[in-house]
Amino acid sequence: MLVSCSSDCTARIWYEELSAPESKGHAPGSKYIAGPVLSGHASGVLDVAFGEQWIVTSSRDKTLRVWRRSDLAYVHTYYGHSASVNACCLQDGIVASGAGDGSIHIWDVATGQPRTVIRGPHCGISSIILSGSLVFTGSSDKVIRIWDADEGVLLSVFQAHDQLVRDLSYDPERKLLISGGWDGVTRLWNIAPTLSAPRTLSPEMLLPAPEFLWEKCVHHGRVFGVCFNSTRVVSSCEDRVLMVANFGNYGLPTHLYT
Structure with missing residues (x-):
C-alpha cells in the first residue's frame, strides 16, 4: 500500500494491483490502483506517515x-500546533510532528495525548524523524538538530x-542519517x-556534531525527498529526476554498511 498527500486537502490510498481489495481505476501507466480518499483537512496536506495500524x-x-x-x-484530529504542520513521523504508536513555528510535538497516535512538547528554533521545522528516544529535525535555518524525545532537550x-533541510532518513542500526536540502x-x-559522547548536566554543553561522510549533488533544483538502504541512496528533486547513488562508489568505510 502507498499513501500520497496533496495540496487539494486530501490524502489517497494506492494499492498494488495484486493486493488491491477491489479495482477503483488505474492511474495512467502505473501498477497501482487508486483507492479511497482521506478527506477532512481545511488546507493542503503536507506530509503523511503510516504503519501497521494507523495513518x-x-x-x-x-x-x-x-x-x-x-x-x-x-479517529481524531490533533490540534496542538499553532502553524502549518510541515512534517510528521510515526513509530510504534507515537507521532512526532513539526510545524512552521518551530514547535515539535510528540504524542500518542491512539489518544492524541501529548507526551513531549518542544519549543524549538525560531524558524520552521521542515522535516522530522522519530527513532526510539531521539528526534531529528531539519529546518529552514539550514540546520539539523538532534533532540531527546523524552526530556525535550536539545542534544x-x-x-x-546551504538552504532549507527538506527531508531526513535515519538507520538506527548503523547510526546513519541522510539529509536532502x-x-x-x-x-x-555518521x-x-x-x-557515544558523554552527556553533561548542563543544557549549554551540547554533544559534538555528527561525522560528515559523503555528499552528492546532481540535481538542478531543490531536493524534496531522500531514503536509503544498505547499498543505495535515492533522492527526488523538483527537476523531475530521481537520483540513485551507490555507496560503494565513494570509498566509504565498508563496515558501516554490512
Missing part, C-alpha cells in the same frame, strides 16, 4: 488527522546545508560519534 496526515490547517488503517475510519545542532545536495552523516 497520520499533517496539514497547512495546523492540524494532524488520524485514521485506522484496517478500515480507513477517521546536538549542526549546519547541514533545497541546495540540491544529498548528504550522509551519528555514532555523537551518540
Whole structure:
C-alpha cells in the first residue's frame, strides 16, 4: 500500500494491483490502483506517515488527522500546533510532528495525548524523524538538530546545508542519517560519534556534531525527498529526476554498511 498527500486537502490510498481489495481505476501507466480518499483537512496536506495500524496526515490547517488503517475510519484530529504542520513521523504508536513555528510535538497516535512538547528554533521545522528516544529535525535555518524525545532537550545542532533541510532518513542500526536540502545536495552523516559522547548536566554543553561522510549533488533544483538502504541512496528533486547513488562508489568505510 502507498499513501500520497496533496495540496487539494486530501490524502489517497494506492494499492498494488495484486493486493488491491477491489479495482477503483488505474492511474495512467502505473501498477497501482487508486483507492479511497482521506478527506477532512481545511488546507493542503503536507506530509503523511503510516504503519501497521494507523495513518497520520499533517496539514497547512495546523492540524494532524488520524485514521485506522484496517478500515480507513477517521479517529481524531490533533490540534496542538499553532502553524502549518510541515512534517510528521510515526513509530510504534507515537507521532512526532513539526510545524512552521518551530514547535515539535510528540504524542500518542491512539489518544492524541501529548507526551513531549518542544519549543524549538525560531524558524520552521521542515522535516522530522522519530527513532526510539531521539528526534531529528531539519529546518529552514539550514540546520539539523538532534533532540531527546523524552526530556525535550536539545542534544546536538549542526549546519547541514546551504538552504532549507527538506527531508531526513535515519538507520538506527548503523547510526546513519541522510539529509536532502533545497541546495540540491544529498548528504550522509555518521551519528555514532555523537551518540557515544558523554552527556553533561548542563543544557549549554551540547554533544559534538555528527561525522560528515559523503555528499552528492546532481540535481538542478531543490531536493524534496531522500531514503536509503544498505547499498543505495535515492533522492527526488523538483527537476523531475530521481537520483540513485551507490555507496560503494565513494570509498566509504565498508563496515558501516554490512
